[in-house]
Amino acid sequence: MADTIRVGTRGSALALAQSEQAARALARAAGLEFELVTVTTHGDTSKANLASMGGMGVFATELREALLGGEVDVIVHSLKDLPTAAYPGLTIAATPKRADARDVLVARDGLTLETLPEGARVGTGSPRRIAELKALRPDLAVEENFRGNIDTRIGKVSSGEVDAVILAAAGVDRLGKADAVTERFALSDWPTAPGQGALALEVRADQASDGTAFSRALQKGLAKIDHATTRAAVRAERDVLAGLEAGCAAPVATTAMVDDGMLFLTATVYALDGxxxxxxxxxxxxxxxxxADLLTAAAEVAQRTVAELLDAGAKELA
Incomplete structure (x- = not known):
């Protein structure tokens, strides 16, 4: 039988690092080898603002087409970048244990969000982060059309182009850049994007039924690395996004967790100007x-959360 899992990934340093981490765990669990297959996406080549291109889903389309076309066997996504709508012919088969879901600040001179001086320039292209910054520190100058990989964005702090940048903790940690962090924001004060810190492994929906030894081994491996608590938490968070009919780049923040026999979910919708x-x-x-019970609870608690947000006028904000 084929004994190598072809894992599709974007070509950025972060995508390669997290895809290799996921692929290694999957291959070990499946008893197979793996190889990474780099796929260039529109989001990687365009210099336009992500929101103007339709949000972070621009990074997923080419990967998904490569999977449907049989060029790869599985693809790895950052779950916060993945649209909530199902993609015909594909299914998310595993959600490994979540990494740090927080955002971090990388600032000059070891500064924190509180100690940044008035007028300091902070770079971020995320509408949610922009809204949170404007709500907490309206005196700061937010550089909104701010893109680039993690090294590039951190480099803009070192070069003095900006005074600070806000990044996802999981990405910084996966690239071994934690020493650059000057503050990690508490989720209670600074909630983050639905699914942040989690990865999703997507496969063809018909793969489980094709009967080959390779597919059986692949499905076994995917089942082993799936983390039920993480899957439930991100399901609740992403159901909020779907229920609000908001895109991946909308100013919506969510935090879900399982603790002491309960699933907790908090969601916030921001006006773009904070x-x-x-x-x-x-x-x-x-x-x-x-x-099954975790996913049922996730769907139910998300439905109630969405209903309250909509009743309070969330549509008019997002």
Whole structure:
């Protein structure tokens, strides 16, 4: 039988690092070898603002077409960058254990968000981060059309182009850049994007039924690395995004966690200028920690959270 899993990935340093991490775990669990197959996406080649291109989903389309075309066997996504709508012919088969879901500040001179001086220039292209910055520190100058890989963005702090940048902790950590961080924001004060810190492994929906030894081994490996608690938490968070009919780049922040027999979810929708926000929090008692019960609870608590946000006028903000 074929004994090598072809894992599709974007070509950025972060994508390669996290795809290799996921591929190595999958191959070990499946008893197979792996190889990374780099796919160039429109989001990688365009210099336009991500929101103007339709959000972070621009990084997924070419990967998904390569998977459907049989060029690769599985693709790895940053879950926060993945549109919530199902993609015909594909399914998310595994969500490994989540990394740090927080955002971090990388600032000159060891500064924190509180100690940045008035007028300091902070770089971020995320509408959600922009709204949070404007809500907490309206005196800062936000560099909004701010793109580039993690090394590039950190380099703009070192060169003095900006005074600070805001990045996802998981990406910084996966690239071994944690020493550059000057502050890690608490999720209670600075909630982050739905699915942030989590990866998704996507396969063809018909792969499980093709009957080959390779597919059986692949499915076994995917099942082993799937983390039920992570899958439930990100399901709840992404269901909020879907329920609000907001895109990946919308100013929506969510935090879900499983603790002490309950699933907790908090979601906040921001006005783009940071002038207003609406928050809703709900919890569900878990009948068990089985994967099915966790997902049922996630869907139910997200539905209640979305209903409260919409009743409070969230549509007018996002």
């Amino acid at each position: 002038s207003r926000s609406i928050t809703a929090s709900h919890a569900a008692v878990l009948d068990s920690t089985s994967a």
